[in-house]
Amino acid sequence: MHSFFEKKSANTTSTISTKKATNLEAIPWVEKYRPKKIRNFARQTVNIYILDEADAMTSSALCRTMERESSSRRFMLICNYGLTM
Numbered sequence: 001m002h003s004f005f006e007k008k009s010a011n012t013t014s015t016i017s018t019k020k021a022t023n024l025e026a027i028p029w030v031e032k033y034r035p036k037k038i039r040n041f042a043r044q045t046v047n048i049y050i051l052d053e054a055d056a057m058t059s060s061a062l063c064r065t066m067e068r069e070s071s072s073r074r075f076m077l078i079c080n081y082g083l084t085m
Helices: 029-043 059-069
Strands: 005-010 013-018 047-052 073-078
Touching: 047 059, 059 073
Parallel strands: 047 073
Antiparallel strands: 005 013
16 A cells, blocks of 8 residues: 655654655545535634533434524534433
8 A cells, every 4th residue: 555655764853755646546535625625614614512411401402402503503512421312
């Protein structure tokens, strides 16, 4: 398997250099489509909300909160008992 990174070390210092692929098939799929797809997604501003003890919320309250606010917010759920979710 070909590696795109090569690690060189000399005595106590180490450097990492990159190798460029000569043909498009050697470039991973992510590298080909990254500028088109991820650039716009990364520019979106979102708020991150942490819901502590989310296992105590009812499922309808949790679904309603996440569905209503999911366009501009991301949720992190913290549970005391994971099996109850």
